[in-house]
Amino acid sequence: MMRTPAPRLRTYLSGYVLSLVLTVAAYLLVTHPSYSTSLIVGLISALAVVQFLVQLVFFLHISAERKPRWKLMVFIFMVGIVLIIVVGSIWIMNNLNYRMTPQQINTYLNNQGGGF
Amino acid sequence: MSVLKTQQDNRSILGFWIYIMTDCVLFASLFATYAVLHGNTNGGPTGQMLFNLPNVLIETIILLTSSLTVGLAMLAVHRKKREQALIWLGVTFVLGLAFLGIELREFGNLLYDGNSWTSSAFLSAFFTLVGTHGLHITIGLLWMGVMMTKLVTVGLTRANIRRLTMLSLFWHFLDIIWIFIFTIVYLMGGLGV
Numbered sequence: 559m560m561r562t563p564a565p566r567l568r569t570y571l572s573g574y575v576l577s578l579v580l581t582v583a584a585y586l587l588v589t590h591p592s593y594s595t596s597l598i599v600g601l602i603s604a605l606a607v608v609q610f611l612v613q614l615v616f617f618l619h620i621s622a623e624r625k626p627r628w629k630l631m632v633f634i635f636m637v638g639i640v641l642i643i644v645v646g647s648i649w650i651m652n653n654l655n656y657r658m659t660p661q662q663i664n665t666y667l668n669n670q671g672g673g674f
Numbered sequence: 675m676s677v678l679k680t681q682q683d684n685r686s687i688l689g690f691w692i693y694i695m696t697d698c699v700l701f702a703s704l705f706a707t708y709a710v711l712h713g714n715t716n717g718g719p720t721g722q723m724l725f726n727l728p729n730v731l732i733e734t735i736i737l738l739t740s741s742l743t744v745g746l747a748m749l750a751v752h753r754k755k756r757e758q759a760l761i762w763l764g765v766t767f768v769l770g771l772a773f774l775g776i777e778l779r780e781f782g783n784l785l786y787d788g789n790s791w792t793s794s795a796f797l798s799a800f801f802t803l804v805g806t807h808g809l810h811i812t813i814g815l816l817w818m819g820v821m822m823t824k825l826v827t828v829g830l831t832r833a834n835i836r837r838l839t840m841l842s843l844f845w846h847f848l849d850i851i852w853i854f855i856f857t858i859v860y861l862m863g864g865l866g867v
Contacts (some may be wrong), residue, residue: 636695647706
């Protein structure tokens with residue numbers, strides 16, 4: 559009566575080999591750069607996301623869960639929150655950085671009676 | 675094993691899963707902080723100057739292998755093979771210890787060269803993010819030590835199987851967090867992004 563069927567040796571081994579290949583591929587892309595920097599950043603980010611999914615399926619067995627899939631639902635909710643925190647923070651801070659020059663910050667602080 | 679007790683166990687494991695998901699949110703806020711601050715080096719060294727990538731690759735492979743061995747331990751647990759489970763947990767423990775040793779040596783070298791968390795916003799964010807992961811690994815190792823002792827003294831009881839299932843979830847989760855530290859902190863840092 560286990561909710562998730564017992565995992566098998568083959569599952570773990572395929573997850574391990576796939577993760578190893580993805581890790582080494584990302585490492586080689588950085589140590590032997592043969593593309594533009596922005597392309598490499600895109601590629602290694604994609605490799606990280608793929609490895610994330612590989613470990614979710616092969617190590618955490620998220621796809622083997624039976625209905626009702628509470629683990630999966632909590633997981634999807636978490637991904638939503640994480641994206642809001644990370645993407646939101648980077649967006650807001652870059653926007654602030656773009657809109658304010660150091661002089662503007664200094665003038666603002668001087669008007670407040672402080673400054674650098 | 676009665677249906678009711680199995681349901682109780684599954685509920686406990688779901689509760690632990692929810693804890694892991696909230697821990698992901700903690701790491702997300704640290705990643706966001708690092709992403710915002712990683713360029714602010716206060717005239718000090720950047721990640722590109724500090725990071726030793728071959729060292730980090732070895733760390734990554736060690737942690738990945740420990741994620742496999744904890745899975746192998748769980749296979750043995752489900753087959754009720756106590757000795758086999760103990761051996762694989764022992765291997766995982768040693769790999770985790772090796773990972774922690776390499777990380778602490780890296781931190782020690784950074785501090786020895788005067789690059790502590792007080793040097794710049796970049797280093798504050800770096801030490802907080804990577805240090806929090808290292809702290810989780812330390813707690814995981816303590817937990818693993820306790821569980822190995824319990825396996826020897828008490829054996830594969832229903833409660834211990836439940837605890838081991840949670841421990842394996844925790845360990846796999848730490849490996850997943852490390853993928854992102856490896857990619858975002860070290861590999862992108864090595865590129866100078």
